[in-house]
Amino acid sequence: MRIATWNVNSLKVRLPRVEEFLGYANVDVLCIQETKLSDKAFPHLTFQELGYESVHNGQGQWNGVAILSRVGIADVQYGFGEGIEDPYAGDARLISAKCGDLTAVSVYVPNGRTVPSEFYDRKLLWFQRLREWLDRNFTPSDSVAVMGDYNVVPEDRDVWNAAAMEGSTHITPDERAAVHALCDWGMVDTFRKIHLDDDGLYSYWDYRAGDFHQHRGMRIDLVLATKPIADAVTYAVVDRNARKGTQPSDHAPVIVDYS
DNA sequence: ATGGTAGCCCTGCTA
Numbered sequence: 001m002r003i004a005t006w007n008v009n010s011l012k013v014r015l016p017r018v019e020e021f022l023g024y025a026n027v028d029v030l031c032i033q034e035t036k037l038s039d040k041a042f043p044h045l046t047f048q049e050l051g052y053e054s055v056h057n058g059q060g061q062w063n064g065v066a067i068l069s070r071v072g073i074a075d076v077q078y079g080f081g082e083g084i085e086d087p088y089a090g091d092a093r094l095i096s097a098k099c100g101d102l103t104a105v106s107v108y109v110p111n112g113r114t115v116p117s118e119f120y121d122r123k124l125l126w127f128q129r130l131r132e133w134l135d136r137n138f139t140p141s142d143s144v145a146v147m148g149d150y151n152v153v154p155e156d157r158d159v160w161n162a163a164a165m166e167g168s169t170h171i172t173p174d175e176r177a178a179v180h181a182l183c184d185w186g187m188v189d190t191f192r193k194i195h196l197d198d199d200g201l202y203s204y205w206d207y208r209a210g211d212f213h214q215h216r217g218m219r220i221d222l223v224l225a226t227k228p229i230a231d232a233v234t235y236a237v238v239d240r241n242a243r244k245g246t247q248p249s250d251h252a253p254v255i256v257d258y259s
Numbered sequence: 260a261t262g263g264t265a266g267c268c269c270t271g272c273t274a
Binding site: 009010012013034036060061062111113151206207208209210211247249250 | 264265266269
C-alpha cells in the first residue's frame with residue numbers, strides 16, 4: 001500500500017498539479033488538506049476518471065479535507081461527530097474513511113497563529129479532542145493512519161532554524177507534547193521511522209522570500225500510524241518536485257509505503 | 260529588512 005498526504009492550498013488552483021501527481025505517484029490513498037472548496041464544488045468526477053473514489057469535508061473559503069482512494073471508501077466520518085466538542089466548530093478539519101483494511105484520517109490541525117493567543121489555546125485543545133476521538137473510535141491494534149498538516153514541528157531538526165522560531169507557534173513544547181500524546185496513545189511518526197538520522201527533510205516552505213530555494217522549511221506534514229501499519233512501513237519520501245514548477249502549493253506531498 | 264507571496268472574497272484576512 002502506498003499512502004500520501006498533501007496540503008494543496010486550494011484544490012481549485014491546484015487541481016492540475018494533483019492530477020499530475022496522481023498520474024505518476026501511484027498512490028492507493030491520498031489525504032488532502034486545505035481544499036478551500038464547498039462540497040458541491042469538489043471535483044469527484046475528475047478523480048473518478050483517474051480511478052479514485054473521493055470523499056470531502058468542505059466549508060468553502062477556508063480549510064476543507066478530503067480522501068481519495070483506489071482501494072475503496074467506506075464508513076466515512078466528518079469531523080469529531082456527536083459527543084466531542086470541537087474547539088474550532090464549523091471548520092472542516094477532519095475526515096476519515098475505511099480504505100481497504102486501512103482507516104485513513106485526513107487532518108488539518110489549526111495553525112494557532114501566535115503564542116500566546118486564544119487561537120493557540122484552542123489548537124492545543126483540538127489536539128486533545130483528536131486523541132479523544134481516536135480513543136472513542138479505534139484501538140492502537142487497529143490499522144489507522146492519521147495523515148495531514150499538523151502545524152507542529154516535532155523536533156528542532158525538523159525546521160531550518162529552530163533558534164529563530166523560539167517562542168513562536170509550531171515548535172513550542174506544548175505543541176510537541178500534543179503530538180507526543182498521540183504517540184503515547186499508539187501512533188508512530190512513520191516518516192521519522194524510516195529517516196532516523198536524516199535532518200533537514202521538510203514538507204512545507206513559505207512562499208515568501210524564496211524559502212524553498214533557500215532550503216528554509218519545516219516538516220509539519222506527518223503520517224502518524226498505529227503499530228500494525230508502522231511496523232510494515234518500507235519507504236517514506238517527500239515529493240519535493242511537487243513544490244517546484246508552475247503554481248506549486250507551499251507544501252509537498254509526503255508518501256509512505258507499507259507492505 | 261518585523262518584510263516577503265499566495266489564495267480566498269468580508270480587497271482585509273489567513274497562512
